Amino acid sequence: MTFRPTIMGTHGMVATEHYLSALIGVQVLKQGGNAVDAAVAAIFAEGVLNPHMHTLGGESPMLIYSADTGRVSAINGNTAAAQRATPEWFTEQGFELIPRDGLLAAGVPAAFGALVTALERFGTMTLTQVATPAMELARDGFPMHPGLRGPSDYLAFSIYHQQEKFQDRWPTSAQLYLPQGKLPEVGDVFRNPDLAQTFERLLQAERAAAGDRRAGLQAALDVFYRGEIARQIADFVQREGGLPDLADLAAFETHVEAPVTVNYRGYDVYKCGPWSQGPVFLQQLRLLEGFHLRDLGHNSSDYIHLVTEASKLAFADREAYYGDPRFIDVPTEELLSPAYAELRRPLIDPDRASLTLRPGDPLGGHALRAADAPLLGREWQRGTVHVDVVDAQRNMISATPSGAWIADSPVVEGIVFPLGTRIQMFDLDAAHPNGLAPGKRPRTTLTPSLVMRDGKPFMAFGTMGLDQQDQWTLQFFLNVVEFDMPVQAAIEAPKFSSKHFPSSTYPHAAEPGVLRVEGRIPYDVKARFAGQGT
Template identity: 35%
Template sequence: MRLFNRHDSWSRLDFFARLLAVMVAVGSLGPDHLTADEPPARKIDWRASGTGGAVSAGRSTEVVAAALDVLAEGGTAADAAATSLLGLSVTEHGLFASGGEVPLLIYDAKKKEVKVLSGLGRAPLDPRAIEWFYKNGIPSGGSMKSAPVPGMVHLVSTLLIRYGTVSFERAVRPTLAILDRKARDWHPRLAVTLRKLVEAERGAKGSRADKIAAARDRFYKGDIADELEKWYIQVGSFLRKKDLAAHRTPLEDPVTVSYRGYKIHKCGPWTQGPYLCQTLSLLEGYDLKSMGHFSADYLHTVVEALKLAMADRDEFYGDPKFVKVPLKQLLSPGYARMRRGLIDPKKASLKRRPGDPLAGRPLRGPLVASNRNYTIPVQDTTTCLAADRFGNVVAATPSCNLVGNRPGPPGVTQGNRLRSLNTTPGHPNRIQPGKRPRITLTPTLVTRKGKPVIAVSVAGGDLQDQVTLNVLLSHIDFGLAPHEAVVVPRFATGHHQGSFDPNPDRSAAFISRGGVTMHEGVPEPIRRELTARGHKLRVVGGAIAHPVMLVIDPKTGVVRGAGDPRVGRRVGVLSPLR
């Protein structure tokens, strides 16, 4: 049974898209819809298409507009992304912050390559701090003891130096305008800190890159670092100035897999990203299109593939600077073939089933999966995409995971990302001095014939790559446009360990044995069939995670973008199509 058959799929999808457009137009999905006094050469809405570049920046029309200004001035996607990230650290505070984390993928049109910037802070370098965590546990409910080194400022600086054309002062100008309105008590303090960076940039000699580096160094090595260290000591954080001074934003190669003629690019195993590649490798062995979009066979097959890939995520992933992750074996076609054979087409697995890639065996276990109520607080993430008219594309997933942490005297806010590590002896993601936590933040870039064609960013913790998979399959396998792919019903499994639970007993961190969260838009007969196959369904009416998507036509330069309007996502374009 199909949710959308060949004859009625497009009419139903068009009706849904038109209904959402009307809701946005009348303001029922938020106050930030397009206004009549905006320049005619741009459009900002939940969906937009244009030829002059595109930006999606969380839920903020103001930040999207500021980034479009940078593109209109001749800036690159990197310039627009840097402007967006600085702005989002204020407008999306709680989901992101100035002391947060930003994994980022960029396609460089000149070099014709995809690279990764790891804007992720590390654990403290002091071995005594690490000893404390092993003795007392990593706090999971909100604590500055769980704060990593702040990564955002270094990431933005590195992005501008390596791929940008504008100054830090230009990129931060819209953010300062927002802060100067003093809507929150910490806004003036952060404005002072950011203006110190501008002051350092103005006073430095040398190239544009040298000047941006001077601004960055004032934050990580100068008087701002002194102020941060004083705050760390006051609130009981283990971070010190030496941790700030040692911080870097590495430039890395992406993890890449081919799927139906496309190349999917993800950040490394210090994120959960590679498991999306593993899932696609499993699914390439199935004719999903013939199953029918949202048929019971389709949903069952995708969920079972996700379970297998996420079991490997939980078993093997960690910071590759500290642990040897067998990515070559995990992503090999032979391993995918072996693992594919574990999927029973008529029965949901209730076991945790990591593989044994080094021994060339499909199973390392299987292991018993626990079943419990997940009570660890999770504070979400935001989204950021940018594409320019020169062919450069950026995908980033900014976050901070605050969970109660408050801004310090410099106005900087840091989160709880160290709780994504654990204290399990021998585990690849156990906490060590200077180690990056294995995070859920996971942007996606897709190329075809060497050109960028898709960019995706999703907010939603462990749901992020599951929902990325939803929208990619809807587009690649079923031909849905971006504005359709981000609004059709979504689904995700809880059959995995929670990425925000540092419990040293990793079996106790398992969320939901056989659990599947599914939107009520999937017809009830299909849901009944999935239940009969053993899936433990939880049906919801709201959005499952928050996706945004750009699709680029490399021949025409047209960028089509969309973000789920039910959660207020915004996309802006220059030179919009009529």
């Protein structure tokens, strides 16, 4: 039994966070666009409809399966640090950690570059065709919804919870989100005319290319990263004390890469590289393929314990090795090898939870290496959205747009969206694999997923949730392939997540042994873990 019906179709499918963005994606498919066209249109719309969770100033990693080539590609839609952003700069200013919010944590906006790159390489439509619906939402408005407006104890980054910050510190944000000094009401038509004008400038640049699709897309990129929009962003950031400048914007590039992949019981699972946390999903699969999960019973105490302990080992390696592979050598092949998983698997005690952080040594052939135990810290949360599309030709795209939340950075005057603050994810220890360096991309939690079976498209999926993303999606995947659940049931099944390892976000702390379990999991299952350090 599920709370929602399983939706099925033959000509295409669009899954997004907001219903209007899903509608826009479907309309693009009906107009003849492919999965990438529809996803890009939906993501542009999400940046208008859910600015507390994602805007154009943020990031958008993607995985794309092309039916024409039969290959999966990864788009590195991740931000980059400014040239002035060094560990020495922050320590000289008295920072022990990069701040959680504000323009000191801002990097180069990556989402627009990623979306245009996806459109150019894998789409069929023009920017005008896919971005006009988002421009019209910004210009004509949409009904203010509870997630954006608040209040909500969960969505503490809604407008409601930011009123004092906007009024006291960020006047550009207050002008937009608190018109006449008042909080909008749910159902009010909310407009962002300056953002609509930003879209119009991009579309004008494309139209000037006189019908050449690729030249038009490149013209829009030039305006955003090297032209008028870039200058407005750089001027605002420099005036307000941030680090990125016009040269950082002009130098920014979006990379199309090979994904990482493993085969799990006949399913080829694809993730983005170690600049994301994506390989940790695959490391967990490698560990778990040595166990008979179905025999343990879905969400039994033994099953939850096993999956959690495997997660702890995989995430310990994430902390020890993952980072931007253009700056460090990440032993990805060794981390994902069956031999390494076989070496690490005996560390899982079937009766006892580990309370230490235990990265391995994939290059030295050892199960463990020296590591400090994580420290306790406080909770941190922000928003993310996710978009999946498949079309009639079975092209697939999975994208996890996030960042540039209105709660963490002021909207740029005249543009109007904030900049992403994911630079906070860097470590100020230059020797750390995720240590800050100019031009480097932070290890992000954003982690879309694609699955093929017998060489054919099978699933595209993802979620919000920071460090929980590759725990919740792992459980969803196992629900389908191990426990034969229908997709909707697999989505709705109660989840659990560990907070054992260091958080990717400020203040990078952990809570050793802490396991969060949904209340729908039976009491007798949860009771086993009470006081057991799990």
